[in-house]
Amino acid sequence: MRIAVVGSGYVGLVAGACFADLGHDVILVDNDQPKLAALRNGQIPIHEKFLPELLGRHRGHRLTFSDDVKEAARLSSVIFVAVGTPPTESGEADLSYVESVAREISGGINDYKVVVEKSTVPVYTSDWVRRIILRNGTDPDLFDVSSNPEFLREGTAVTDFLFPDRIVIGCDSDRPADVLREVYAPLTNGSYYQRADAIPQPDRASIPPPLIVTSTKSAELIKHASNAFLAMKISFINAVASVCESVGANVSQVVHGVGTDSRIGSRFLNPGIGYGGSCFPKDVMAFRAVAREGGYDFRLLDEVMRINEDQRQRFLRKVHRALWTLRGKNLGVLGLAFKGGTDDIRESPALFLVQALLQEGSKITAYDPAAMERAKEVMPSGVRFANSPYEAAHDADALLILTEWEEFANLNLNRLRQELKYPIVIDGRNLYDPEVMAAQGFTYYSVGRDAAHPDGVPSAVLKNGKRA
Ligand code: UDX
Ligand code: UDX
16 A cells, blocks of 8 residues: 555554555655755664664665655555654643644645544544544545544564554544555564564464454544553552652562552552653643543543653652762662664653753763753753763763663662672662662662662661651
8 A cells, every 4th residue: 555654753664664664655755854864874863672673774775765755645546644742831732733744734635535643643633633624625535534543652662563462543434444454464464574574573472463444433532442441550660669668568569569469560560769761741731631621631641641750759758768969979870762773852851850950060970871862952061972872871879770671670780889889789670679689789779679688688667667
């Protein structure tokens, strides 16, 4: 099929490359000229596993690049809209990019096309996209608007796209549903997975994935509800971690016990410094705003957001408890990206914490396997960037772990201890077992678990009965 994907960001670029791998001819459209030039030259603008392979395979053949939405729409039978939907001041999604793309698409509709929302958008956006296209003089029989929410996670985006738990298509008639069924047929009929050159299958893949057909509005809601639920799961376990800290229980044990209930499940139950990224913070706010507009006061989501913000403050207090004063202290920081496996720093809790620590007068030496270039663009000049975790730890008063990169969970602890001025690790992602860290000679602070000390003594019980 001939497919246009408008918006070549974290979602559009991955979707376009994967559609090409399924055998479709894809035009990736973007209005960012330097990004287009880089893509045409074979550069990969984002850090994403398997993306270089896919772009290498299809660039210039099944995958071409353009800045012309109208022409790309004219040449395609399906047009996916994947431009950003950032939050406005009031927390609603800013749909102005979606609207301007819809206007441009209308100019290219010369025969039947399906216009598909891939960006995360509030319910009713499909109605508006349809209205905008009609207002621009397009024959109503020549197009349908559908919703096909994307559930990929950054860092594992390509495998999430090609091995999804489910594919949701929201259509209000059979014709667009048939077109979208054809787009995803290589996944739903399993033929993609038979291919020798298919991207390797991850654990837990449900093959072939089920295709769920709903109304357009339901599909729009499925996306917001899924992201809000996952964010709620994270805030829930973060709240449980706080209770664990105050009573001296171990949140890892609690998660194990709770998560093995198959009705709950253990995924997205990792406590830490709170969720970040371009989706959860924005989508929880937008879903809250959608509900409010529809007359429902979704206060549960306020609490999800409050717990998330509190989680960062709690971590800062933990740093204070571990180090007392911060002015002039040298802190090694591992991780700047909002999660492991990506160079994305949007709404990164790690960046927030680094900025807060700088404001308190600490000196920061940071290391991230992929996000340092992007971080340099937004960080104050005071931050030093290291070439390895050990260089970040060198001569530091303490080491802070702020992103759950796999590499940070497998450090050479002997070497780390030798690099540090004081063997103190404050882990915002619970990557290590406190007992192991204590045995290796560290004072180790984490989330929802007692601090561990080299002599094996559990965290001190303060005079007022609270634990350190
Ligand atoms: C996407 C979705 O669009 C968003 O709704 C979802 O919640 C998160 O994922 P993402 O791919 O992360 O956003 O955004 P970004 O990396 O900013 O990519 C958007 C792309 O669209 C950019 O390359 C930008 O240049 C392009 N764009 C934006 C256009 O081509 N035209 C526009 O009018 C606006
Ligand atoms: C999310 C959704 O998972 C995905 O389905 C949707 O398409 C886009 O939004 P993404 O933001 O890329 O994906 O990453 P995700 O793995 O969900 O992590 C989001 C944030 O939550 C990160 O900051 C991560 O560190 C944090 N997180 C995740 C936790 O703190 N604990 C967890 O158990 C899981």
